[in-house]
Amino acid sequence: MKYHFQFALLFSILYSLSSCSQGLMSEKNNFTEQDTLRGSITPERIWWDLTYYHLDIEVKPDEKFISGKNTIKYKVLTSNKSMQIDLQDPLIITKVTQDGKELEVKHNGNAHYVQLLKDQIVGKTESIVVYYQGNPKEARKAPWDGGFSWKKDANGNHFVATSCQGLGASVWWPNKDHMYDEVESMRISVTVPAHLMDVSNGRLESVKDNGATKTYNWFVDNPINNYGVNVNIGDYAHFSEVYDGEKGPLDMDYYVLKDNLETAKEHFKDAPKMMKAFEYWFGPYPFYEDGYKLVETPYLGMEHQSSVTYGNKFKKGYLGRDLSGSGWGLKFDYIIIHESGHEWFANNITYKDIADMWVHESFTDYSENIFIDYYYGKKAASEYVIGQRKSIRNKATIIGKYDVNKEGSGDMYSKGANILHTLRQWIDNDDKWRGILRKMNKTFYHQTVTTKQIEDFLSTETGFDLNPFFNQYLRTIKIPTLEYTIENGTLKYRWANVVSGFKMPLKVIIDSNEKWIYPTAKWQTLPSESKDLEIDANFYIYNKEIN
Numbered sequence: 006m007k008y009h010f011q012f013a014l015l016f017s018i019l020y021s022l023s024s025c026s027q028g029l030m031s032e033k034n035n036f037t038e039q040d041t042l043r044g045s046i047t048p049e050r051i052w053w054d055l056t057y058y059h060l061d062i063e064v065k066p067d068e069k070f071i072s073g074k075n076t077i078k079y080k081v082l083t084s085n086k087s088m089q090i091d092l093q094d095p096l097i098i099t100k101v102t103q104d105g106k107e108l109e110v111k112h113n114g115n116a117h118y119v120q121l122l123k124d125q126i127v128g129k130t131e132s133i134v135v136y137y138q139g140n141p142k143e144a145r146k147a148p149w150d151g152g153f154s155w156k157k158d159a160n161g162n163h164f165v166a167t168s169c170q171g172l173g174a175s176v177w178w179p180n181k182d183h184m185y186d187e188v189e190s191m192r193i194s195v196t197v198p199a200h201l202m203d204v205s206n207g208r209l210e211s212v213k214d215n216g217a218t219k220t221y222n223w224f225v226d227n228p229i230n231n232y233g234v235n236v237n238i239g240d241y242a243h244f245s246e247v248y249d250g251e252k253g254p255l256d257m258d259y260y261v262l263k264d265n266l267e268t269a270k271e272h273f274k275d276a277p278k279m280m281k282a283f284e285y286w287f288g289p290y291p292f293y294e295d296g297y298k299l300v301e302t303p304y305l306g307m308e309h310q311s312s313v314t315y316g317n318k319f320k321k322g323y324l325g326r327d328l329s330g331s332g333w334g335l336k337f338d339y340i341i342i343h344e345s346g347h348e349w350f351a352n353n354i355t356y357k358d359i360a361d362m363w364v365h366e367s368f369t370d371y372s373e374n375i376f377i378d379y380y381y382g383k384k385a386a387s388e389y390v391i392g393q394r395k396s397i398r399n400k401a402t403i404i405g406k407y408d409v410n411k412e413g414s415g416d417m418y419s420k421g422a423n424i425l426h427t428l429r430q431w432i433d434n435d436d437k438w439r440g441i442l443r444k445m446n447k448t449f450y451h452q453t454v455t456t457k458q459i460e461d462f463l464s465t466e467t468g469f470d471l472n473p474f475f476n477q478y479l480r481t482i483k484i485p486t487l488e489y490t491i492e493n494g495t496l497k498y499r500w501a502n503v504v505s506g507f508k509m510p511l512k513v514i515i516d517s518n519e520k521w522i523y524p525t526a527k528w529q530t531l532p533s534e535s536k537d538l539e540i541d542a543n544f545y546i547y548n549k550e551i552n
Contacts, residue, residue, distance in 0.1 A: 036409040042089075042116040043173060044358070044410030046185055049089035049118055053079040053181075055188040056130060060178055063196035063218070064203075064238060066163035069155050071096075072138035075179050080130050086121040088133070091175035091182035096139035098179060103133045115175060135179040142176050144168060147304035148314075151176050156303035158240060158262050163201060165238040166302040166314060171359065171412060174231035185357040185453055187228040196220040197238050204237045204260045206312045207295045225311065226294040228451045230355050233310035237300045242266040248277050248297075251289040255280070256296035265301065265319065272319045273299060275341045282379035283349060283372065288443040291353035291450065299341065306340040308347030308369075315340055329392030333377050333385050346372030349446055357453045360405035362412040363479065364459055367403070367421020374422060383435075387543055390426045393419040394545065399482040404456060423545040424478045430543045431509060432467055441466045473506035478545075480504075486547040487511065487524060489538055496533040500524045501549070511546070514539040 055077070062073030077090075092098055093115045101108045101119050109120040119133060142152035151172030156164045167177055175182040192210075195203035199219050207225035242263040248255040257276060261269040276299055284290060290297065295311040302314040305324075317324060317340035327334030350368035371390070378386035397420045405413035414420075429438050445462060456479070464471040477485060481504060489498040496515060500507055508525045516535045523529075540548050 033411065036406070036411070039114045039116070040409040040411070042113065043091065043182065045408040046183060047089055047116075049085070049087050049116075050181060050183060050186070052081070052083045052085040052125075053088060054082055055079055055181055055186050057132075057190055057192075058180065058188050059192040059194070060234070061192075061194040062178070062236075064165065064236065066155060066165050066198065066201075066238065069140050069143070069153070070138070071141055071153075071177065074134050074136045076132060076134050077180070078130060078132040081125045081127050084125050084127060086125060088119040088121060089181070090117045090119055090135055090179050091115055091173065092117060092135075092137060092179040093142065093173070093176045096137055096141055096177070096179075098135060098137050100136040101133055102136075103131070108133070117179075137179050142172075144304070148307040153177060154303050159264060160240065162240040163198070163238060164240075164262070164303045165236070166304060167236045168302075168304060168307045168314070170232040170307065171410075173410070174234060177236075178234070180231050182231055184230055184232075184355060184359065187230050187355065187451075187453060189228055191225040191229055191234070193223040193225070193234065193236075194220055195223075195236055195238070200240070201238050202241045202260075204241060204298065204300045204312065206234055206310055227292050227310075229310050230352065230453075233308070233352055235307070235309040235312055235314065237302055237312070237314065239301070241301075244270060246277065248280055250280065250293070251284045252293050255290060255293055258296060258298045259300075260298065261301040268319050269301070272338065273341070275338045276345070278337075278380070279342050279345050279376065282376045283346060285379060286375045286439055286442055287349045287372075288446040291348060291446065297345075297348070299345075306344045308344045308351050308365075310348070310352040313341075313344045313348070315344070317341070328396070329389045330395065331385075331388040331392035333381065333389040334373075334392075336381065337373075337376060339373070342373055342376050343369060346376075353446055353451060354449045355453045357455055358407050359410055359412045360407045361454075361456045362405065363403045363417040363421050364454060364456065366417040367425060370418045370422040371425040374426060387426070390422050391542055394423060397423070399484065402482060403479045420478070420545070426543060427509075427545045428463070428467075428471075428474070430512065430541065431469070433512075437467075470506075473504055474509060476504045477507050484545070484547050485509065486549055487540065488549050488551050490551045491533055491536055491538060494532060494534060496531040496535075496538065497528055498522060498524050498531070499528045500526050502547075509544075511544055512541040514541075 057078035059076040062071050064071050101110055111118040144150050144152035144154050147154045148168035151169035154166045158164045169176050173182045193205040196218050197203050203221040205223040207223045210222045210224050213220040241260045243260050245258040248257050259273050292311045298312045300314050302316045305316045307314045322335045323339040346369040351365035356364050374386045374390040377389050397416050401414040403413045403417045405411045432438050460475050483502045486502040488501045510521050510523045515533050515538055
């Protein structure tokens with residue numbers, strides 16, 4: 006019964022992911038001009054390089070209304086006078102200026118083309134100011150469906166938060182809404198009713214008391230992707246600690262609803278535990294300058310950079326459940342560990358195109374396994390990641406469609422973690438594997454990347470040609486199957502259901518001895534007195550005895 010319950014739970018979670026027609030993991034395959042404008046590096050984007058944002062808005066929770074402006078600084082790469090700015094309905098751009106002069110804006114759905122008046126000189130830094138307002142889209146199933154979550158806490162106070170991965174940050178603020186170009190730094194000013202607090206990314210610079218309202222000014226000193234920017238508004242209490250990290254003192258700040266303060270002080274002890282494990286395995290936390298925050302929200306959680314959001318109801322596991330069915334998933338708070346893992350894989354190393362979202366989710370899902378490994382040992386970690394396999398559906402490929410803002414299959418989570426776990430077995434040297442993960446975060450520090458860059462890096466660092474390996478697991482839904490037979494003192498074996506060139510070695514137990522075999526698509530033989538073959542379960546493969 007336990008297996009069937011866990012499978013049903015996992016299936017329902019995956020179904021909820023795919024049921025959000027405008028959100029992550031949707032099964033959309035027919036694409037429009039708007040999808041291309043959102044998902045491609047258009048001529049109106051490529052000519053300018055983001056350097057700075059100042060997002061300055063007022064949020065009126067009673068009216069579910071926002072208004073304000075975004076100052077956008079950019080460096081001119083090639084001369085052009087048409088600039089694409091993205092903002093989604095029903096929000097509207099009311100005005101755009103440069104050097105105080107109002108500019109014409111041409112509209113095509115969610116893409117808005119600012120017509121610049123003055124010549125754009127290559128190498129020069131310029132700026133525009135985009136004014137906007139409206140009632141932004143309300144998230145139906147945050148965080149998988151984006152927008153504002155307009156909720157209230159148990160005391161009737163407004164409890165508001167944003168989430169927008171996939172759908173895009175332009176669902177609530179005007180920006181260059183493509184992942185390839187991260188802004189170098191950012192200031193976020195949010196005006197809210199005076200009895201509430203805003204918590205956003207980076208460090209709090211100042212709070213201005215306006216009487217009926219207060220303005221919270223935050224500064225992000227590191228590159229940040231658009232969907233990582235957030236607003237969280239509530240009747241918050243704050244506590245903090247200083248963690249002795251690899252790069253020195255790290256400020257760790259926690260914001261929770263006031264009623265949850267004492268509970269959080271105990272429950273959030275998973276946060277410094279996370280930091281210790283991940284700095285060991287992945288390298289220094291990537292944003293010391295901005296600190297680390299864990300912020301309570303009215304939805305489950307999201308990896309907003311230096312402002313990780315949390316809504317797991319102060320329970321271990323995933324809302325109190327172990328998604329692996331192994332028991333190990335109840336040893337930690339899933340949201341604290343998983344969403345914080347994204348600080349390394351999503352916020353430090355960021356995909357250029359959401360089709361490569363596996364770079365975020367596969368490595369971060371694997372980070373749960375790494376956390377268990379650090380505190381409970383390798384066997385426990387293996388049991389956890391193997392237990393996740395029951396959620397793998399193998400209905401669509403992990404890599405999505407490029408240039409149309411379409412991510413791949415939800416298998417990028419559990420299957421992705423098992424792909425990396427399998428690669429660890431192939432390497433068969435945990436010190437080397439740890440070194441690769443740390444070097445990866447150093448090599449691609451604060452960069453946007455492609456799948457090919459990650460594949461090439463891992464091939465170089467492992468010394469293996471991993472192209473067939475990744476073609477198999479990322480670009481097909483086929484699982485490698487070891488076909489074998491044992492008869493007349495001979496083990497005969499080969500890989501089946503594999504792409505061309507697939508030749509991953511495999512650890513087995515035969516004749517009571519552990520040994521490596523090196524299957525290819527062609528039959529091979531090995532002398533054996535045994536009648537049974539035991540295959541190391543840590544490899545994510547199938548096996549089939551041929552009679």
